[in-house]
Amino acid sequence: QKEVEQNSGPLSVPEGAIASLNCTYSDRGSQSFFWYRQYSGKSPELIMSIYSNGDKEDGRFTAQLNKASQYVSLLIRDSQPSDSATYLCAVADNYGQNFVFGPGTRLSVLP
């Protein structure tokens, strides 16, 4: 059974701080990694994808991947109250199969 684990939270950070979200996965064959954001009552929307070890930056967001440790993280710099949402980690193999979501981490950014 392929598993993706995340701390359920809630993770509370003050406005302007860095929020760090973590995810571990069980399938060493996973090659594609995604972070989705889901506001309450809404559908998930993609924030970032990462496929290679290391860091990938996009604006205030940085995804970090370490395949050896089976670990992927998302950093949100200068957190804003509008970042308050549930963040879902998802992994897949090279063919887009075995697409597995984690349970999500609820982030609360306090003004």
Next chain:
Amino acid sequence: GAGVSQSPRYKVTKRGQDVALRCDPISGHVSLYWYRQALGQGPEFLTYFNYEAQQDKSGLPNDRFSAERPEGSISTLTIQRTEQRDSAMYRCASSLDRVGGTQYFGPGTRLTVL
């Protein structure tokens, strides 16, 4: 429309009835995925298609669940003889290509089985 659409948005049915949930993906998207999401949980994979071919149905809970995408566009998820435990949000997503690309989610269908 520009996004993924699903219908109905809400469905209330009695236990034992069959239901059909529809997904209309973004035009031209090759892959289509079905998920079920319980409150406070991440989406749970059910099945997916590339064009009209069902590639993986390992996530379907049992044989009461089936899905089709006969012309490689619109898809229908059918649940026969519904049970209360089937109550959930059912989400559809589509992606442009078949190799682990970005999935765009529809608004979901909230199914309630009484």
